[in-house]
Amino acid sequence: MPELIAKSALDGRSLTLGGVTLAEVAIGPITSVAVLPGGAKAVAKGLKALGLTFPAPNTFTERKGARIVWTGRDQAFVLGVDCPTMEGAAITDQSDGWAVLAVSGVAAVDVLVRLVPLDLRLGAFPVGTAVRSGLNHMNAVILRTGDYAFEVMVFRSMARTAWHELETTISMVAARAGVKI
């Protein structure tokens, strides 16, 4: 039992307004798996032990609480489970580097289209899509976890700005819909 007190970036904050819920979520360990040249086979074997396969670009897959997210060329993040070291890849712990915000609800997409310059229509951005893009002017990894649910990963130090921007946007979308704030 560590004697140091652990804190998440936003203390697990959440809010619901105008049909949108914003919440900091704890997703467990985050591990970067960067495939070294010629290491794909060995990595496939290593991931198999977790029930995962290396994801195609701009996608993520899930299996039994373990999730693997494409984050760049020859790079993926394993989320939710401890990822052992494996042959053929550089394994780096990223658990503390990110704050994860879940944005959900029928108007969630209306909120994100105000901050993300991508086509978020369900046909173009189906469930299982993961992209590295921008949340206004900060880098983010954006995942669609459901028809009306997204997760946004931002650098932990920028979590407060990300929260502020999402909260402001949620308020504006709610005000447009006539919700009294």
Added chain:
Amino acid sequence: MRIDGKGLIDRTKPVRFRFDGKDYAGYKGDTLASALLANDVRLVGRSFKYHRPRGVLTAGSEEPNALVEVIGAKNQTPNVRATVQEVFEGLDCRSQNRLGSLRFDLLAVNDYLSPFLSAGFYYKTFMWPRAFWEGLYEPIIRRAAGLGSLSGKHDEGVYEKAFAFCDVLVIGSGPSGLMAALTAGRAGADVILAEESHALGGRLLSDAGTISGMPGGEWVAQVVAELTAMPNVRIMSRTTVTGAYDHGTYGALERVGLHKPARPNLPRECFWRIVAPHAVLASGALERVVAFKDNDRPGLMMASAVRTYLNRYGVAPGKRVTLFANTDAARATARELMAAGVTVAAIIDPRPDAFSVEDCPVHVGAEVIGTRGRLGVSGITVRKGSETFEVETDCLAMSGGWNPTIHLTCHMNGRPRWSEELAAFVPMEGAVPGLVAVGAANGSMSTHGALATGRAAAQKMAEALGRTVQVDLPEAEDVPYQIKAFWAVEGKGRAWLDFANDVTTKDVKLAAQEGFRSVEHMKRYTTQGMAPDQGKNSNVAALAVLADATGRGIPETGTTTFRPPYVPVSIAAMGAGGRAEGFAPQRFLTSDQASRDRGAPMIEAGLWYRPSYFPKPGEATWREACDREVDMVRQAVGIADVSTLGKIDIQGKDAGRFLDFVYTNTFSTLPVGRVRYGLMLREDGLVLDDGTSARLAENHYLMTTTTAAAGLVMRHLDFVHQAFCADWQVRFISVTESWAQFAVAGPKARALANAFVETPVELPFMGVTPVRVRGVDGRLFRISFSGEEGYEIAVPTRFGEALFRDLVARAETLGGGPYGMEALNVLRIEKGFITHAEIHGRVTAHDIGMEKMVAAKKDCIGKAAAMRPGLWGPERDQLVGLKAAEPISAGAHLFVPGTEVHRETDQGYVTSVGFSPTLNAWLGLAFLKDGRARIGERVRLVDHLRGLDVICEVCHPVFHDPEGEKLRA
């Protein structure tokens, strides 16, 4: 004057608004212009240059005259078009560009001076003396000419930006736009239908006529109901598409809350970026002005606007209206007015062969040659052949035909084509990829033409999207549009072209006469088309007058360039969310709250916020706190959060080889468990960054960068890897955010650090080891940026705040405490350590005395370029220390004592300074010509900005513990 039973306004919902301090009543659905006209307010503004009385000219966003200031609690918006602004309860606005009241504008004197104020007047007159321009002439001219005023305060209103994607973007919702949206919508395509007005229908709301046997408005309601019910169609009203850009991107401005009282969080406007592979431009056409003497008085209005006010808003803009028009279609204006019981005093038609039987006097082959009435028209003078006569009238409806609204088709450098048949410019097909103009925007002037072309364009787009659709074409009028160009009435006096910028036909002719024959030159010389309406009402007529004056045809003369935005877009909307702290993300340390709790002022370091110093009771200035913190580190122990430094995890068999390639010195030979200082060059041989890298395992390094260059170094590594050694066995990723890291420095550092690790460690200087920190896996480095025995303890970020608070508490018991950026800076200057103040992008390894760190045995990025002549040697400014008894400044320049102080005698400059409590002197780091050879000399430091002139001693840059005994203790 309101007319009973007409218009689409909601008479059950009256609203009160204020104009120039007076209360008026209108209805929901009114624009400010229609409500003012309903209240018989004809005078609404003053012109730009001559301060002539002006009234409402149009009923759309092209309005050049009726510009007002809207006053809100948190903002004041100038140049709002009264024809666009909807009235709402409590709307407060005022007229602009006047000195005194609107009725008695003192600057109307300019109108009497007009013979002297023609185009080019300023250029010719205010040339001498030259120096008077900025101080005297320009401020006076700017005061006299202009439009709305700014409050001078920040606009704290709420604005929004958003992105949208669709298959088909339909711009405009007149008959062609509705038909296109309906066709694409029924085909199942994702459609966005953008309409500038609050209601859909375009001219169908303003003109009488039937579609499929029903009144136009009814057909519109039916189509809108169907479109609203389609989940794949999104209707965006109050949205003007402002520009066409690359890759099917369109800018659009939505008026979200401007038609309502301000509410918290409700955006005023939203700036959209809409991406669509296919777009239908159904923007219609703008009716054009005829130039004749004094054609700018309040009460002169476009004929189509008169019909709009009558049919859409139930307002008669006059009691005795006259019509001056050269098309058959414009006759509807007179007929509809008469049907509504308004007197039409005369129809003046310049065509000698025009139809002359109406229920009112008709003068064919006649022209209006003048108007009268001080604050509004009261009569006109008509010339027919050799005879002239007067007609009493309070409203003259005019029409010189129509200009298709082709702006968007020209936004990507396309030039329009002149159509002799329409006497107008029409879009060049394919000028904007994916954009197809339909209806009046493409010269199909009848309702049938609009419906047919709208449907055809959408059908083609549906096919391209792999969809099929059958939509019946509704029946509608298909009267051919026949026109003979009629731009200006010959005669004396000033005939206005550009109402907004006060440009007359005379000005255009003068431009031609003075050699400004190109349309672009004429535009700039006269300022025609440069007002908020961007020449929508005047461009074509002005270039027609220019063509005539220069003896060329209109196609040869050509148009000026159409540029986005189509309507004015507020900067606040384009920059939504970016004001003040919204400018960039803020990065906060885990120790942020703990530092603020201690009253530390936070300063920005890149995007990070770091504590400047930690004030204690009784300390009056930051210097006192800083001096104390420096002493504390030198005598006991200090804690600083250094998590902002960039951290890059590098792994793979070739990791060492990779570091050898990017650093000037060698890392492949570094033993596991050791740390080495490294220097990195850019490709051009100048210093990029410095830092330390630790070897954590055989194939595993951890690189540390400066705070400022963390992102830059990461990008550099990516570039080097991808460009030069993509096949190497190396992978790297930023772990800056993953670790919270704290410097523990001072004689008691070891005692403090050991109290936090499970097993006390004896770590050599520049060593690293994994440790358990209070039950958490962490890392311990023995490195120092202060010159004292120093450690850095790293733990996963989630434990950062706890470790900082615990470290500080224990340090205080030992006589230490936290230290901020000020003390950190003094400590490193005392030790002669460099930061980006020194490695500012123009220095080489040689300049900072680190040429020996460029390994001879291997190549590295920048090595070859660093060998270029001129980048090393005694002629370079070299890093030295400075010592002085009185304050010195960074940015000051250095001179040889006794020489003159000017550019040629400059010997170097100061990069960092601080007062050293340790040496009780002012210390600085500086770059001095051949500096290393001049240690011990005296130099004169001069700072003209701060008024400093100080003699300093040139020293070795390391003042404190030059042998490094303390570091290695």
